[in-house]
Amino acid sequence: MVVKTSSAKVVLISAIASGQGKTTTTAALARKLIKMGQSVRIFKTGPDFIDPMILARASGAPVQSLDLWMVGLAASQAMLAQAAAEVDVILIEGVMGLYDGNPSSADLARAFGVPVLAVLDASAMAQTVGALALGLRDFGPVNLAGVIANRVASEGHAKMVAAAMRDIALFGSLRRQERALPERHLGLVLPQEVVQLETILEQLADQLEIDKQAWDQLPLTEFSLPDLPETPHLLQGKTIAIAQDAAFAFIYPANLDCLRQLGAELVFFSPLADQSIPLQADALYLPGGYPELHAATLVAARHWQNSMRAAHAAGMPIVAECGGMMVLSDLLTDQQGQSWPMLGLMQGQIVMQQQLAALGAQALATEQGELRGHTFHYSRFETDLVPVANTVKHWNSEVGEAIYLDGNLQASYFHAYFSSNPAATAQLFLKR
Template sequence: MSARAILVAAAASGQGKTTVTAALARRLRRDGARVRAFKTGPDFLDPLTLARASGAEVDTLDLWMVGEAGCRQRLAAAAQDADWILVEAVMGLYDGAPSSADLANRFGLPVLAVLDARAMAQTAGALALGLRDYGPVQLAGVLANRVAGDSHAAMVAESLRDIPLLGHLPRQAQSLPERHLGLGLPDELADFDARLDALADSLVLDDAAWQALPRLTLPPEPAPALPPLLAGRRLALARDAAFAFVYPANLACLRALGAELVEFSPLADQPLPAGVDALYLPGGYPELHAETLSRARAWQASVRAAHAAGLPIWAECGGMMALADAIETMDGHSWGMAGLLPGVAHMQDRLAGLGGQAWGALRGHTFHYSRLELPPEPQAHTVSQRGGGRGEAIYRVGSLQASYFHAYFPSAPEQAAALFLPAEDRPC
């Protein structure tokens, strides 16, 4: 089986990669195609938008964090049941080590260059030639974003020389919502699907050129079998608007290890489900819901009782913030949290952590705008992917382990399983 595949890239962030990828996914899906979308590099927000647009779960492709074998297995699986595979790149095409260009070349993915044309015309050709030849990459063509009209699109097309203009997207009256960590959550806007449909309607495509794009053929590669280290164990999983940052592959990995996942909502003041053996608190936006979480007495009492009883707890980034003594928001207000981890999560208007991280064999990333003040002494630190310097602190308080580190569980399943096991049951 095979599918047409393309990597949607740009010269930099902010050029409209997610908007274009989402518009393409919605357009192709409405035309009856089966669409699978992927996101290059660590990200939680863009995949939620692409999942809404494509109607299918969105996994991460990253040669360092996921690994070449993991990327190949996911692409091969998608090629078995999809007509189109859309891979959204991260930052600029050649940014990072490994970069989105490296991923495209490794798997033979043609590249669609999204060019923000709102303040240029013929210079688009120079940018396209540079993006193609610097690597080089197999450049399938250009999609011009924020185009003023057909005459503007024609000027861009004339500048491209031997590179086809595969389409363009006019300037939009409404854009996808953004905030400090990236795009807003789809469920926060009642008209989110209407915005996606408007983007799909506005997209002008050269249909013949699209249908001429090559097909990606990868032989099926079954996922590796995992030991049943979590067999018979029920894991409580916080899932709501405050705790939405979780890789789908993490949940699949936990299930493959034998765990049963039981979701609940701290925002709705739901206590931990009865009879669970461990708790997983992923990241998200607790700072946007700090007042509600501070009043969630049943949730706070249940997590304190679980901790006192020795229940294994893994809390990352926003999940860790919700277990601190308090969250101090940008307006200076301090909101009391569950109080299992000494310290105050202080929000700030600049990045406090960014980049790939590794904790032993377990890989992942960090991306946060808060800092934890007056924390306990760390039990360990992650290692930065770039340069190998000291990364994020890993804290331990009794059965709780917490960090700003977002772990990608399939990179080291046995180490991931140990996060949810009592000390005496952890694999050596």
């Protein structure tokens, strides 16, 4: 479906910081609106893998990333315009705090004229919620449509919050949750691992109190569809095998779209199920995930291991990102200190650690131009291998992640956003 202009009710859901309950509130609001008969599409600001999976379950549709730098203004606008032509409501979950990052969630809201809903954790305050809301509105400023107070103790507590809001609407409130979305070291737990996730989402929707009059008064936001360059079919006739299961789950939906637009056929397989690389594959994509949580299963997956070693020996192009690189090493030491033998295709060992090792937007210079993406990991790679290149950190232009190359195998902690440079992406999956 091709559109020129379209409109929908759109809000960007942000907060003062991480941990305020943005994802929980966005999921609850999406499910609430769907139960009210509205069609809903959700986007996630910035690089993220797990939150979009939860939000996709809440809304029933894939969740794409929006980011003025990594995704780009025109591509972000195109996705919003297309979504606005198809649904009644678009929810955009912000990242970190409203003004954090460059570009920030506030920058995204202003770029597209989108009003902001602030999620504020009211569990340890009441009237001070109003002060925080005023600060969020006026610092930028942004068009702050209202506040959703999270973790409210009672109806009386919600009334105290509402009374302190002055001219800012209390759009809604969400009671303290007995059953919350669980977390681990890279964020929320994967949706397939959450027991009774559908029940939790339904309960959150029922617990979310919405001021329907304030919601109905939200204006429509209009988007025009920009002219985007056509993606060249540089991978026409190529079949790319993609590892996809709980150990290799960190895949941007846009990356799959980009590979298909480049002309590639995609086939999926599960290393955890000990599935070999599909025989028709011309190239392999090993995305990030949680291999450290499934090390014992991967060690026992002999068919998968043998197919990996055979593919590398045959010169198959292999692109390994973060968790995908971790399994190529000699050894992986998990957070409990237990060591597991990996594939041994890259000299060195992976060591999990308690503190964050790296986080943020980065870019890789290629012959085809800049390929953008991000990094986020809790492990380090101890190796004598010499990288062929390094990414550059977006926020300060310092040296970022190492890029390792062995024949047709390229590995790094760097997660590339393929659509930022389709031509550079195609070269990753072609023999050198």
